[in-house]
Structure formats: structure tokens, C-alpha cells
Amino acid sequence: MNEIMTKAWYTLISLFVITNYGLLLGGTMARVRAKVQGRIGQPVWQPYIDILKNNFKRTGIYHGVMFYLGPVFRLAGGLGTYLFIPAVYGSLVFSNFSFSGDLLLVMYFIFFGQLGMALGAGQSGHPYSPLGVSRGLAQMTAFEVPFALSVIAIASQYQTLSITEIVAAQQGGILNWVAFTNPLAMVAGMISFLGMSMGNPFSVVIAPQEIPIGPPTEMQSSFLGMLQTNRAIFNGAKLVLFMNLYFGGATNIGVMVIKTFLIYLYTVIVDASFPRFRTDQSIRFFLGIPALIGIAAVVLQML
């Protein structure tokens, strides 16, 4: 009992840290992106103020129960994803609820948030929302294919579905990372990560120009605040997950910060350099070369 309580406290701390980290990371990346665009950019702490502001909104509009629950599901998805990923390998505080088979759970939670969002947005009544949702779900299904293939390759490589074990297997030097032991899986995974992080060229879901702005069109006030909080957590969770899967995890906070920062930077670099695909184009893209690479990775493992 006591152990569980301790674990819960640790998880709360871990959550707190990852939330703030996610927010700060978002703020920092906005500045990096601004730099490419030749400007200075918003303050690093701007996401905090935005969330505060949104929660301080006096009114909010509400379109029904599902609309209300949408952001909750989304947050639950984000939290769920994070809770089952060990953020720092070997750390008591940051290992969260990682256990064997958590990889599957995490993949499910990544989906879960999106679905919740889809339900909520669907009820808002705004025509842009279902358009965005259908795009989002279609695209998600597509990038899940290479990701799943990549995960299968890794799972079969290490014969485990526990993230902790996968990280453990990568310890002992750079060359033990999946990135080097199974580069094809890494490539497939990292490409699908681009889709997952919804930066360009796969940002059509929340594109302001093509359809403003997709699922969250009607989300406002504290709903939006919740979404933003979730985005920070979810971002952190994804980064940590991919770090764990392909880049050997982290043994302390410092390493985690550096690695996740670099992984995030990679998406930003791509994001700033490209326009966005249409949904059908991105689906075609994911089901093309990345999926083939994923299949190749799996096949290589099978051999």
C-alpha cells in the first residue's frame, strides 16, 4: 500500500516535471522556429501565460457532453501515454508505471486521445471540426503503420514489449542504441514521428489556412487550456517514448533533456522547411516508403 502511495507521489512529481518541461520545450521551439523565420519570437514562458489566460476566460461555450469530454479524453490520453513510459531509466521518481507490455498500452493511449478528441470535436457542430477530425484520424491510421512495424521490429529484436527492458537492452554505449542496431526500424519510426507530432508536412489536421483549424475549431476557454496542457504532456511523452525506443533512453534528467530536445529539434527542422501535405498525400506517403522500410525492418528481424 505504502509502496503504491510512494509510487503515486513519484508519478505526480514526474508528471509535474514533464508538464513544465513540455511547456518550456514548446516555448523554446517556438523561438527556434522564429529564428529560421528571421525574427525573435515569443517569450519562452508564453505557453504558461496562454494556458493561464485561457483558464481565466469568463465564458465558455459548450456543445454537449461529448464536446465537454473531448479534451478530457485527450488529456487522459496524454497522461496515459506518459504514465506508462519510463522517463529516466533507473530513476525511482521518473520510471512511472512502466511494466511489461506497456509498449502496447502506450500505442493504445496515443490513439485514445485522438479518438476522444474526435468525439468531442464531432459534437461541436462546426463543419470544420469533422473535416479536421476525419483528416486527423485518416492520417493517424496511416502513420501508425510504419510506427507499428517499427515497434514490431524492435519488440522482436529484444523479445520484449516492455519499454524499460528495451531501454535496458540499449545501455552500454551509443552503438547499442536501436538507431544503430536496427537503423531501418529507427528510420521508419522517426518518419512516423513526424506525423505524430503534426508538424509540417503532416500538419494538415490543424492547419490554419486549409481549414481553420481542424478539430479544435470550437474549443475555447478552459477547454483549450486543457488541450494546451495536454499538448505539453503528450509532446513530452512522445519525445520520451521515441528516445527510449530508438536512442537508448536516458539515465538521468540531463541526458533526457538533451536527447528529447534534439529529437524535437529534428521535427522542427523538417517543419520549418516544408509546406504541408494534403491528407491523401500524407497517407500515400506513410503507406509508401516508410511502411516499406518498416516491413524491411520486420523482415530483417524475422530472418
Place this chain on the structure above:
Amino acid sequence: MKESNMDGLQTTATETEQQLEDMAKEMRLANDGLLEQDKGYFCDVRPHRVEPYKGIMESFANWARSQSLWILGFGTGCGAIELRPLMTSRFDMYRYGIQARPTPRQSCVFIIGGYASVKTLKRIVRSYEQMQGPKFVLGLGSCTVNGGMYWDSYNTINRIDQYIPVDVYIAGCMPRPEALLGGFIKLKQMIREGKCEGMNKYIDDFDWYKANQKQIIHDWNMPDYNW
């Protein structure tokens, strides 16, 4: 309408046209199908007054609001042209916590970019009502103050404050982006001082505003805006 013809398997052009006309009549107006007394629903629904917090809490909230101004990406008039430099590298409004949002639900600052034609005013009112409070309005350029150079035009209104409450006016035609920035700085200052209660003012004087709006807008149906 026959069920079997739903996707028009085999039909004559005239029939199709007739159907189309019927359908167009049915589909054109989003408030069609509502009861007669509900037709003005999107216009007449009275918002509720929300009191500000008290004391330091409101001050803190106002500080947060002033530091995170999301403007509605709705270029209502020529003013939109100077928003673009403001959004981009040279003036970089993001530094000041100002961002453009594509949807009224998420925005808190509405920039009335100059003159408003009657057709746009309808959307302005609707967008303004869609925005969540507290919301602020910036009148950009002379046209918003007293009609500007279109003072005698049959299609542009003269004073925007007759239709929605305005917090800050910026003189100029076109005002430079710096003037717009100056407007934002003034707005921030006013928000921090708790002077921007335009939303509650709109609710308090709702009947007056509505009467003014209805004087020039007779048909409140907006197929593009009603949700």
C-alpha cells in the same frame, strides 16, 4: 422527393433542376426550419453578464490576459494589410504575446480593420458574439471612428461603436504597424487597469446595440456563420 432518386440514378434535367431549386430553398438558410420566433436566434440570444473576479485575483487574471492577446484573423477592411507586416519578422508581434488565431472562439482581440460594409458588419457582430469573454476590440484607422473617407458611402457604416463596444482606437489611414503596436500597448495597459469591460458593456446595453444593428441589418441569416 422520391427515395430512389436520391443520387439521381436516372433523371431528367428539368426534374433535377426543380429538385435542386427546392433543395436550394431548403438548404440555403441555416435558420430555415426554425420556428418563426426563433429565426433571429443567432442574433437575439442574450448573453449573460459575468462579473469579474475580486481584488488581486482579477489583477492577476488581467495581467495574464494582457500578456496573451490572441487576435482574430478576420481582416474586415483595408486594415488587414498592415496586420501582415505586424505578424511577420520585421515587427514580430509574437514578442508581445500577440498571436493570430483563425477562429473566433479562441480569440480575444478583434481588430476592426477600418471600414465595415453592411455585409461584413453582420459577420463582425456574429464573430464578436462568438468570441469568449473577456474580449477586446481595436478600432484600426479613421473609418472606425467616424466613417473615414467612406463617410457618405451607402454600404459602409460610420461608427463601429454603435454596433459593438470598442476599447481602443488608432488614428490613421493606414496607420503604420507601429501605430497598431502602440494600440496594443495601450490595450494591454487598459486591460491591466481593468478598464476593458466591453463584453459586459455589450451585455448591459444589449438592447441598444441590437436596435442599432437591426436598423441596418434586416436579415440575420448567415449560412456561413450560424453555429
Place this chain on the structure above:
Amino acid sequence: MVETVKYDPRSKFPPVDANSGKSVYNLLSGKYMKVWQGPQHPGITGNMSLELTVCGDEIIDCKTHVGYLHRGFEKLMERRRYIQCFPLVCRICVPEPDFNEYLFAEGTEELAGIEIPEKARWYRALTLEMARLASFLMWIGGQAAAFGMGTIGQWTVTMRDYVLDLFEELSGGRIYHMYIIPGGVRADLPAGFALRVEQTLAQIWKVLDDVELALMYNAVFKKRAMGLGVITPSIVDEYGITGPNARGSGIQRDIRKDNPYLVYDQLEFSIVTETGGDAYARTWVRLRETRQSIDLIRQMLEIMPTSGPFFQKLPNVLHWKIPGGQTYKKAECTRGEYGFFMVSDGTELPRRIYVRGPSYTHAVTLMEKLAVNVNIADTAGLMVSLHTYPPEIER
């Protein structure tokens, strides 16, 4: 009129009416959905709206709605003296006001029988090319941003701002220059202006290099823009398409060459064309024309006269009566043929001034045609690729 429409129910596209060429669809079938883009929509240039009927992601019908920016200029000008129209006309097209000023001035001069000094002609041409440059720079940013690449827009709008700085120095206004007045121009070039123009041009040239590399050789951009909104040469005349939209389809037409005005017959340039006819080809045309504008400005600064008057005295403008007559003046703006049709009845007030903006046909008839069968995500890109400015449609 009774014609049978043959329709394959397996197709996702609705039947096409043989007479109108438009799709016939049943909105109540649940298969289609109405989506409005605009007027409050960041993907729409300016303030207008598109009523789209979509089937899935595919647009099957598009209807342009304009009038959100209607100020009744043509009516207002009927009750203003000629000189009072001068501050009014530049507002007709907000992003590129100088063509209005030029054509209004030119039309008034022709009706009144006034010859302007040589130097004023050069200054006018210089202003027009600078305006083209500014307009194109904003457009490039818009085209990139419509497909989601904000970076390019951030750069080019800044570059446009540098051009606006030059305008501010020259005329005293950033957006509304009100520089070209009937009779000539309002001021001489400031000291050292040519030097600062050259500096700015060099900077823009460099950024254009970067833009070309990052945008035109961009896999995703190519994927999006190629094959989008194809204008075939056959519909160019049918739809009254002019300017870069026509040149993108390989049509060699440019009013600056065909009916040279101002000093264009003394400058060296060639008509830029592409053959693709799609958004990508049009982007290339405009990018090259941006460079062409830079080149033309450089040429002009080199050979334009440095002394002499720049303004021809007018009769007292407070009661300037212009002899009766009518004229049509046109010029090649960034979007195509821009024209002023002016009718004078011999009084102090113009009888009628009609403004022909290229966006009128491009954004309404052409857009409605091209948008059909386009993915809904491409509407913004398609619209920007036609380069339309709503204020000039409704005036």
C-alpha cells in the same frame, strides 16, 4: 431542354449537367456537405468567402461570394471632383494601389488633354514597378503560406516592408502612396534614393534566391502545386484571363509589351511565360516577374532623366471641368489587365468611372470553375495561385 443525364452511381462525383457544365447533386443525400470558407478565414486572401459543396475531401461545387469590402467607389466618385477622386482611387486595391493612381491620372489627363513632363513618366513607371515588386513579394509569401510554409512568408513580407519603406520615403505613405496625381507626380526623388533602392533590391534579390531554392525545389510544394488548378490555353480567352495566370499557360501577353505605356518601350525586358498552366507554373512566372521588376527598376534608375519638371500645372482643381469624352486606360498589374474606363460629361464631376480589376474574372468565374474536383485543402492554395485581391472585385 429535356436531356437525360447519364450517371454512374459508383462514381463519387455527382452527375454533370450537360447544359451548364455544373455538377448536379442532392444535398439531402448525406453524401455532400456545405462548407464555407471565409469571410473570416485565414486561408482566404482578403475578405471574401467561398461556398463549397464537398464530397469527402473533394469539392464538387464552388460559389464565390464577394461584397464584404464593397464601399461603392464608383458611386462615391460620381459626387466628388476629379481631384477629390485622387485620394479615393488608391483604396480600390489595397495591396497594390499605384495602378489605380496611375490609371486614374492617365485617364484624367487624356480627357483633359494634358501632357505630362517626361520625368513624371519615368517616376510613374518606377513607382509602378516598385508596387509590382511589393505586391509580388507579398504574394509569394501568401502562396507558400497557403500550403503551410510560413517561413517563406515571413521573409518576403519583410522584404515587401523594405519596399514600403522606400515608398514612405518617396511619397510619405506606406500603403496608400497617393503619389501619382493628375499632372505628374507629387514630389521629386529624395536625395540618395537610387542608392537606397539599389541596396534594398540587392537584399531582395538574395532572398529571392533563397526562396527559389527552398520553395520551388521543394518536394512537398511541388507535390501540392503541380497539377493544381490547370488553366488550359483554350479557356484563357473564354474566361478573360490575363496577366501571369495566362502567361503560366504559355500565352505571350503582357500589356507592357503589347500596348506599351509610360516608358516601357524604352526598357529591355521579355515576356515571362511557363507552359504548365498550374499553380506551380504560375508561381514560377511570378517569381521570374519579381526579378524582372527588380531588373526594370535598375534599368530605369540608370537611364531616367535627373532634371526637369515632374509636374504639369493643372487648371484650378477646385473647379476643374473636364471636357466631355470617354476613355479606357489599362496597365499590366501583378494580376493582369487593370483598367479604368472614364466617362466625362463636361462638368466638374466625373460621369462614370468604371474600374476593371483582373481579380473580377479570376476570383469569381475562373475560381468557380477551377475549384471543382479540387481537394478542399487546396482551395487556399488555388485561390492564392490565381492572385486575387477582393477589394478590386467589388470596389
Place this chain on the structure above:
Amino acid sequence: MATERQERTIQEVKDSDPVCDGQAGLKFVHVGADQAVAYITRLRDVQGYTHLVFFTAIDYIEDSIFRLTYMVHNYASRQDLGVQVDIPRQGATMESIHHLWPHAATYQRELKEMFGIDFPGSPGVDDSFILEGWTGIPPMRREFDTKLYSEQTYFPRPGRVTHDTAAYMKEKLYPSEAETW
């Protein structure tokens, strides 16, 4: 200058391709309302005026006519030709030319809305184009007074006073009745 312009204005309709006069390349011809569409069709199909530049109307209220102006352009000879047709203001109706150029329908829609000229058969001619919910007389007609309408409909900001220079000086400098007549 003026005479040249007048010559252009009264230029007779000729079967041959009108000769381009100098750089301006602009001419106007007057055609009867009943022959106009046929004439324009021939211009487009035979004489190479393939480009409809614009189509608009001028209100000559004192003569009770609308003067429709079809501006067509010949790319080969670089010639603009304004075909002008007078139609009566009362119950103004004109044949549509949307079958020649699709975008003519847009012009016709605008003319219907702004001048009240009807073009039977033109697609969407009855749909509102620029105005929304407009009930008064079409605004571009000359009898419509935009200033009056604006003053009555919108709310100019009150509190402005101006003085006429001469009247004010009179009031100040020679208010005496003796000097006033």
C-alpha cells in the same frame, strides 16, 4: 486631343476590322440594342475580338437611357473596341452574352444588382452579388443619393460645427443690417 476622341466616339460600325489608331488603340462604336449581341458575336468569332475586357453601364438619367459598354479586345491588332448600346432606363432589359464569355454572367449579375438592368437567362442574375439584403433602388442609378442614404441610415458622430468663411466674417466684421442686403 478632344476632336480625336470625338471622332472615335462617333465612329461608324464597319464590316472591316476597325483600323488601330496609333498607340492608344481604342475606339467606340454605337450599336442598336437589337443588333448588339449579333455584332459582338461577329466581333468575337470573325474579327478576332476574343477578349471581353469588361462590361458596364453608364446612367444618362437626363436622357432616360443606360449606355451599356462592352469593351472587347483584339490581341492580334492590339485594339480595344467599346461597343456601346443605349437601352431605355424604364424597365431596362438586355440580351445576355453569357454564352459568349462565361464571365459575362458575373458582369450581368452586377449590372442587375447595381443598375437594375435585367438579363433574362443569364445564370444567377437574380442572386445578390455584392449587396446583401438591399431593398432600395439599385445604388448605382443616379437618382440614388448615397450621401442622403448614409446620413439617414448610419450614425455620423455628432458634435461637429463648421463655419463658412464669408458668412462668418460678415457676422464678425459687419453684422450691421445696414451693410447687409
Place this chain on the structure above:
Amino acid sequence: MSLKDIIAPFSVWKRVFEKPYTNKKPIDTRPGAPRYRGFHVNDLDTCIGCGTCEEICQNVAIDMVPVRETRHGDSGLRPKMDYGRCCWCALCVDICPSGSLGMSNEYLWVDGDPEVFRFIPGHDEKSWNDSELGYRRAEGYDLLEGSRVPMPMLSVEESQKSFVEMVQGYSKEQAKAEADRCIACGICVATCPAHMQVPEYIKAIRDDDMVEGLRIVYQANPLPASCGRVCSHACEYVCAMKHKGEAISIRWLKRYIVDQIYLGEYSKILHECEPDNGKKVAIIGSGPGGLSAAYYLRLLGYAVTIYDANEKAGGMLRYGIPEYRLPYDQVEKDIEFIASLGVEFRQNARIGVDVDFLDIYGHNDAVFFSTGLSDPFGLDIAGEDLPGVVSGLDLLADVTHGKTPDIGSSVVVVGGGNVAMDAARTSRRYGAEVTILYRRREADMPADSEEIHEARGEGCEIVVQAIPLRIEKGTDTRLMLYWGKAEMVSDGPGKRPRPVLIEGSEEVIACDTVIPAIGQAADLTFLPQDIASRLVGKRGYVEVDEFHRTPVAKIYAGGDIANPKRDAISAIANGHSAAKGIDIYLGNFQD
């Protein structure tokens, strides 16, 4: 799609290593360009409140509001800008005739209250009031024409020899071009003693509508043919265009209107008289004042009789102004029209000699007299009674009567007024060498500057700061005029400097004729003593109220005897208001 297409886009990241475009503090570091059309500035002292800015503003953004004291040439109004209307086109700056209006390069004005965006530039405290930079009208660009259409004149050679009218009048094109310069501000109306509607008749010229023009002119001036030539044109001194260069030739444009219409057509154009109301008014003196009163009274239906001492009507117009400035047929034209209305003229009727004043007084319902100043001042020096000393007025009258004056070959004119100039130039036309002596400086001369200019052009020598001392008989010539140099002594600030003889300086001019033209006095001896004593006020003028009624019942007075301006147009104005006064007095007035 090649590999380049995938790699090339990453080139955007080059930008990371360059300086951002962002301006850190745009408001502080980026002032408006030197020519920026920012907020308005106005130099209130230069501004004359003409309202041209209001006129050209298509936005109706400018109100004219009272700020300064109203005086001649300055309405006291100043533009007030409504920045809820302004479009910053700067046409107001371009057209401002006085050049007072400008624009600063300030552009930032933000306020929560929409009512504050109205201000009077230069008057209200604004941070940009002293701004040096900002939009000004550029050199070489001007919406208004500053210089007059030149008036065709006789050449000096011709004019010196003949009495043909020197000013030849505008042609239609010239008149239209000159009328086109007018900005119709109306500042001249207040300054004109008769308050003629100048902008309106100038507009009639622009519209080529002479009929309307004549009608407007006759509303306030029944002697336009004369006034169009010799008016002292106070209007032109305050003309807004004078601030830009040269004033509109208002006088000559008036003349142009009159010249276009034959006398025979007048009756078709102008108002007809009201039916006779049975009342009689006598007018003494047929100068401009008398004629004006007669005209307006006649229009109102009174039976009017003019008594005049001279052979022909016209007073000073005929007898005091030489023909080269005002041909007699033009005076005749004006008078004939008045006579054609039924005004009775009794010429050669000297009051007190031929007719008794009390007789007139008794037989009429009202009497208006404007007998003018007919008594020339003497020089008050020794020798002024010598033969060869003849007053300027007498000389001019003699010429009008057709006598060839006996002036010899050299003439000295003493004085600096218009009479002096006329006398000098008339003498010149009779072949004499003319010297003009004047006590003060040239700038102090009361004569019109163009008169002085033309006199000099015709060869008159002007000696200023010269005080005549005595006249003696000459040897070779008829007379010797001794004069001394004067210096100007100031009596303190605000006072006109006074010429003081420099002791010991004495010079002499040999001449045949000395013409004193240093002013005239009224001659009221025809009036009975008791009436005269009640009429004349402190400063020698007849005392009148605003309707030109004297303290004596039924008697009205006007013209030079009652008004210190002493010019034809004032006399006309006096006659007009007296007519109105008489109408009120006699109870016929209807508003």
C-alpha cells in the same frame, strides 16, 4: 522529384545564423520618413482661415472653427481636423494658399475615447506641433497658380503720349484663366466696403455667364464700369492668393463682365424698379455716393432727383480721375443706366447759389448728400499764391473740361496720393518733365503701388522725404521751389514715423508749375449754418450712424465727407446703406 527537392528546402536553416529582421523597438527607433504624411501642423499666424482646406477635403474632415480674432484678410477661423474622417492624402497641405498647413511625421495616436480625435492643429497642445519633419508641398508641385494672367497694357511710349486707356482689358480666355485661379474663399467679401459677392461673379466668368455676373455685380455696386477700372481694390490686398504670389485681379474681372455687355442689354438683365411709391428723395452730389443712393432708392420705387454743381454727373469719377485711367464713356455708361431708370439729374445746380438747400429739404421726404471733398489743402508756404501754382484737382478738372492746362515744360507735384500721381501723369502727357515731392518714404505713399510704379515708368521722378519750404519766382522758368530734406523720426512704438526737416538742408527745383496735391477738405458752406453745425463732428467728418443718417432728421450723408476711407467703393457702399436707411425711415422697408 529528385533528391534536390528533398534537400534544398533545408536551406531555410541558413537564416538561423543570420541576424533577425526584427526591429527590437520599432516605435522608438523608426520615426516616420522625412516626408511622412503624419498628423497635421498649422502655423496659426500664417493661416488666414480661408477654408480652402475644407473645400478640397473629400472626406469632410475639416471644420473651420473660430480661434483668432477676425480681421480683414483673416477670418479668424482655423481648420479643425476630424481624424475620424481624415485619409491623410495631404491635399489640404498641397492647396493651402498661405502655406501654413503641413504635416508632421508623427503617426501614433491611440485612445480609448473616440471623441478625442478632433483637434485644431497648432492650437491644441500636441507633441508634434513643432515637428520639423513631415510632409510639405514639394518644390515644383503646386495645385494653385500663383501668378496673374498678365494684363495687356499700352506700352510706356504710347501711354506717355495719349489719354487712351492704358489697361486694355482681358480677352475671354485670359479672363477665364484668371477667374480660374480664384479659390472662392470669400475673404475679399468682408474687406470690400460694398461687400460685393466677388467669388460668385468670378464663378460667373468661369461659367462664361456674363448675364449672371452682371446681376451679381449690380447687387452691391451700380457703378461697375468705373469701379472695374479705378477701384482701390481693398479686396486684392487680402486675397488668399496673394499669399501664394499675386492676388486675383478682382477689379479687372469685374471690368471684364461689364465690358462684355452693352448698355442696351442692361435693362433686360437687371432688376426692374418697383412701382413708384410716391415719395421723393433729393440727392446732392452726383459722385459715386450719390449715384449709388439714387440707384438703390430708385429701385425701391422712390422719385429721385440729383442736384449737382458740375456740368456733367459723375463727380470725382469724371473730374478727379484722368481719362487714361477711366475713360469718360465708361462713367457715362454707368450713369446712363441709372438715368434710364428714371432718376432726374439737375446739373449745374449749385446749392445755395442756384437752388436753396432748405427748399430741397422742404420739398423732399429725405435728402442724401455726398458732396465729397472739393476744397484742396494749400501748401501753407510762402509763394503759394504765385501764378503757376495750381491744385491737382483743378488741373484734373480742367483737363476733363477740355482745356489744355498751362503747365509749361516742367512740373513739380507735391504729395504722394492718387491725385498727385494722376496730376503728375497727366502733366507728363502734356509733355512736361515731372518731379514728385513727397514728405515721407515711398512705402508711406497713400497712392496705389501700381500707380507709383507706372508713374515712374512714364518718366516721373519721385523725390521722397522732401518738404517744400517756399516758392519764388524763377528766372529761366516761371517758379523756383525750395525744399528741404527730411528725416523720419519715430514717436515711439506703434506710431507712424513723422518727417522732420533737417535743418540747413535746402535744395531748389526750377519749374514752371507747382501742383500741390496734398489732400482736400469738405466744403459744406451750402448748408445753412445751424444745420451744418449739427452735422459736422469732431474730426471734420459728417456724423452718421450705420444707416448714414445724420443727427438732423431726413438728412443722410455719405461718401468722402462722412467716411475716412475716401474712395469710390466706400462711397458706393455708403449710398447703398443710406438708401436702405431712408427706406426704413420712410417706413417702406419690408424684410
